[in-house]
Amino acid sequence: MDSTNLKMLAKELNLSISTVSKALRDSHEIGESTKKRVIALAKKLNYQPNPHASSLRKQKSKTIAIIIPEIANNFFSLAINGIESIAQEKDYHVLIYLTHEDYNKEVNIIKHLQGGRVGGVIMSLSSDTKKFDHLHELTAHNIPIVFFDRICHEIETAKVTTDDFQGGLAATEHLIINHCKNIGFASISDTLSIDNKRMQGYLEALNKHNIKPNKSSVVKCTNSDTNNYNKIKKILSGKNPPDAIFASIEKLAITIYEVCEELKIKIPEQLKVICFSNLSTAHLMKPSLSAIKQPAFEMGKEAASILFKHLDKNRTFIPNEHIILKSTLVARGSTLIK
Amino acid sequence: MDSTNLKMLAKELNLSISTVSKALRDSHEIGESTKKRVIALAKKLNYQPNPHASSLRKQKSKTIAIIIPEIANNFFSLAINGIESIAQEKDYHVLIYLTHEDYNKEVNIIKHLQGGRVGGVIMSLSSDTKKFDHLHELTAHNIPIVFFDRICHEIETAKVTTDDFQGGLAATEHLIINHCKNIGFASISDTLSIDNKRMQGYLEALNKHNIKPNKSSVVKCTNSDTNNYNKIKKILSGKNPPDAIFASIEKLAITIYEVCEELKIKIPEQLKVICFSNLSTAHLMKPSLSAIKQPAFEMGKEAASILFKHLDKNRTFIPNEHIILKSTLVARGSTLIK
DNA sequence: TTTATTTACGAAAACGTTGTAGTATTTTTT
DNA sequence: AAAAAATACTACAACGTTTTCGTAAATAAA
Numbered sequence: 001m002d003s004t005n006l007k008m009l010a011k012e013l014n015l016s017i018s019t020v021s022k023a024l025r026d027s028h029e030i031g032e033s034t035k036k037r038v039i040a041l042a043k044k045l046n047y048q049p050n051p052h053a054s055s056l057r058k059q060k061s062k063t064i065a066i067i068i069p070e071i072a073n074n075f076f077s078l079a080i081n082g083i084e085s086i087a088q089e090k091d092y093h094v095l096i097y098l099t100h101e102d103y104n105k106e107v108n109i110i111k112h113l114q115g116g117r118v119g120g121v122i123m124s125l126s127s128d129t130k131k132f133d134h135l136h137e138l139t140a141h142n143i144p145i146v147f148f149d150r151i152c153h154e155i156e157t158a159k160v161t162t163d164d165f166q167g168g169l170a171a172t173e174h175l176i177i178n179h180c181k182n183i184g185f186a187s188i189s190d191t192l193s194i195d196n197k198r199m200q201g202y203l204e205a206l207n208k209h210n211i212k213p214n215k216s217s218v219v220k221c222t223n224s225d226t227n228n229y230n231k232i233k234k235i236l237s238g239k240n241p242p243d244a245i246f247a248s249i250e251k252l253a254i255t256i257y258e259v260c261e262e263l264k265i266k267i268p269e270q271l272k273v274i275c276f277s278n279l280s281t282a283h284l285m286k287p288s289l290s291a292i293k294q295p296a297f298e299m300g301k302e303a304a305s306i307l308f309k310h311l312d313k314n315r316t317f318i319p320n321e322h323i324i325l326k327s328t329l330v331a332r333g334s335t336l337i338k
Numbered sequence: 339m340d341s342t343n344l345k346m347l348a349k350e351l352n353l354s355i356s357t358v359s360k361a362l363r364d365s366h367e368i369g370e371s372t373k374k375r376v377i378a379l380a381k382k383l384n385y386q387p388n389p390h391a392s393s394l395r396k397q398k399s400k401t402i403a404i405i406i407p408e409i410a411n412n413f414f415s416l417a418i419n420g421i422e423s424i425a426q427e428k429d430y431h432v433l434i435y436l437t438h439e440d441y442n443k444e445v446n447i448i449k450h451l452q453g454g455r456v457g458g459v460i461m462s463l464s465s466d467t468k469k470f471d472h473l474h475e476l477t478a479h480n481i482p483i484v485f486f487d488r489i490c491h492e493i494e495t496a497k498v499t500t501d502d503f504q505g506g507l508a509a510t511e512h513l514i515i516n517h518c519k520n521i522g523f524a525s526i527s528d529t530l531s532i533d534n535k536r537m538q539g540y541l542e543a544l545n546k547h548n549i550k551p552n553k554s555s556v557v558k559c560t561n562s563d564t565n566n567y568n569k570i571k572k573i574l575s576g577k578n579p580p581d582a583i584f585a586s587i588e589k590l591a592i593t594i595y596e597v598c599e600e601l602k603i604k605i606p607e608q609l610k611v612i613c614f615s616n617l618s619t620a621h622l623m624k625p626s627l628s629a630i631k632q633p634a635f636e637m638g639k640e641a642a643s644i645l646f647k648h649l650d651k652n653r654t655f656i657p658n659e660h661i662i663l664k665s666t667l668v669a670r671g672s673t674l675i676k
Numbered sequence: 677t678t679t680a681t682t683t684a685c686g687a688a689a690a691c692g693t694t695g696t697a698g699t700a701t702t703t704t705t706t
Numbered sequence: 707a708a709a710a711a712a713t714a715c716t717a718c719a720a721c722g723t724t725t726t727c728g729t730a731a732a733t734a735a736a
Contacts, residue, residue: 003453003479016715017693017716018695018716019716021693022695022715025694028713029713029715030713030714030715031714046449046452046475049692049693050691050692051454052389052390052391052393052394052399052692052693053390054693055390055693056388056390056391056394056691056721056722057692057694057720057721058693058694059721063433071409071418071419071422072416077411080409081408081409081436084435088443094433094434094435095401095433096432096433097432098419098426111384114341114384114386115388117389137384141341254618254619254622279619281619281623284592284595284596284623285622285624286622286623286626287624288624343721343722343723344722344723345722354686354687355687355722355723356685356686356687356688359723359724359725360724366683367683367684367685368684369684369685372684372685387722389723390721391691393691393723394691394721394722394723395691395724396691396723677736678735678736679735679736680734681735682731682733682734683730683732683733684729684731685731686728686729686730687728688727688728689727690725691724692721693720693721695719695720696718696720697717698716698718699714699717700713700716701713701714702712702713702714703713704711705709705710706708
């Protein structure tokens with residue numbers, strides 16, 4: 001790291017370090033001709049200011065952290081894309097942390113960030129996060145958090161989600177309209193707000209159409225794929241199996257497809273499937289997967305915009321605000337009446 | 339950012355800053371009882387060292403950058419997963435940058451990193467990168483780069499790929515064995531080494547089986563999906579269309595599926611398709627997609643391990659080394675003889 | 677007992693920036 | 707012509723660490 005610094009530029013130009021620093025930041029205190037000389041040499045020597053020195057001095061870092069449960073998932077990678085697009089534009093840097101749905105990892109990551117490595121955080125909760133002390137602590141250290149999708153109501157800040165209740169309602173009504181009578185719901189978490197909202201939408205749809213919810217049709221899934229596989233298999237091979245399942249997340253729909261393959265259950269004839277999903281190959285699946293598609297990219301953009309807006313103004317407290325973007329139902333083969 | 343720092347700890351404990359600093363890093367210069375006192379208070383006050391100060395002083399940052407063309411792609415997100423798993427273990431932080439296959443963005447990102455924000459870089463080239471000055475410059479600034487998948491031969495360093503030639507050979511032979519006579523190749527880039535290698539494997543397979551390569555069967559694709567769509571459509575609707583296509587990357591196979599849907603070409607009956615892919619839903623597609631599957635997660639892990647090994651030893655120069663991991667052919671419906 | 681050596685700490689100088697508080701000039705105002 | 711203000715710079719003190727170099731006191735070796 002023996003790269004050019006202000007000192008070297010100053011010596012070369014016979015100027016003081018302060019003058020060079022100010023010239024590069026286009027201060028009015030510096031004469032035009034000097035500015036030009038400085039900028040020319042800086043360019044020639046490919047000067048890049050040392051970000052650590054700068055962050056230390058200014059006590060802020062033009063860096064944010066994204067904390068998400070996983071990355072091999074279209075929703076989250078699209079959201080990252082959205083965040084990154086704004087970050088690149090605003091000249092911010094993006095650190096990425098994965099919790100792998102593990103509360104302890106989430107806590108560790110957050111603790112680490114208390115040191116001031118980042119100016120702010122954009123995050124989506126791990127599915128087994130039930131306590132929020134670590135998040136309170138972070139905001140107490142003046143590091144703002146903006147939540148997207150898997151938000152935390154306990155923290156006063158900005159939150160970006162889609163209309164999950166509406167989505168759950170629409171998905172379930174779509175199934176009802178397509179003649180399903182015994183509709184199951186596959187959930188991922190008891191605590192996650194989005195999961196609850198989706199389930200409430202589901203229940204509301206049943207209620208609206210005078211279908212009384214069958215308690216055994218709600219499959220509480222976990223982070224273990226094999227576990228989920230077995231649970232779903234049990235339900236689908238039991239007596240009085242559902243004729244449709246609305247899955248809270250894409251991963252569960254995949255598992256449902258796999259179980260159906262093993263059990264030779266035909267989708268959509270015997271079982272209709274719909275889920276929240278951003279799969280790019282949903283339309284090429286067998287059968288093509290009906291989905292509630294979230295504007296993942298826009299959600300990322302929105303969350304990032306809000307965060308940067310506050311960081312740029314040195315506001316470390318972000319008031320409560322709930323941005324709700326619309327998701328859209330894309331009906332495909334998996335819910336088709338045959 | 340008014341978090342506890344060494345000064346506060348020192349004052350509280352009636353010790354000097356140096357003593358506290360040394361105690362926290364378990365220096366032999368400090369007595370056991372003092373160490374305990376310091377550590378206890380640090381824990382109580384939730385002390386996190388300021389990473390900027392530390393990086394500035396030590397002239398290294400426990401941070402690396404991942405530079406990749408895109409993220410909404412299973413291969414790259416799995417690779418990130420692999421990198422992150424090692425980073426978390428080694429207590430490194432990971433910055434992420436996307437080039438969106440744009441050479442100019444790649445150059446800008448690299449230039450930015452010259453300031454010393456990161457200790458090293460793990461990257462996969464953009465598909466339109468033909469010049470490598472920016473990369474040479476970065477290594478000249480003592481910031482090592484480890485390449486994975488889309489590697490750059492011009493830079494002397496470690497590179498992690500799969501056996502792309504073998505993969506191309508295997509994929510093509512698989513098609514030949516399945517009675518294909520007129521096999522096309524869909525490429526993404528003239529310059530990308532992996533693409534070339536895969537194509538060479540393809541050509542070698544043809545040669546080995548005495549099939550003379552049909553020049554018009556090599557589709558040179560770009561970064562524009564619609565462009566690719568049209569090119570593929572043209573070939574498939576022209577006269578003497580291929581009876582199989584081997585696509586260099588997954589995205590192109592998706593496009594082929596889409597074109598076939600429009601043209602009502604049946605896969606695999608009329609056209610067999612195989613590609614390099616890490617799609618998690620390949621087995622659920624219609625038809626299920628035959629693929630050369632790369633060990634993306636392991637590639638990321640490997641690249642990260644090599645980089646961290648050097649960084650931990652303060653070696654900024656990484657000697658040439660080419661790690662070649664095995665990819666595996668997974669034959670599925672899209673190449674089945676019917 | 678005297679001289680080394682070890683132990684346990686502290687003072688101070690970096691690291692590269694940025695921002696405040698000067699200070700000579702020059703220019704403008706009275 | 708004197709006073710005020712603007713211009714174009716420089717010196718220096720932070721920011722929070724880490725590390726080198728001291729240095730007393732305690733212990734060991736001579």
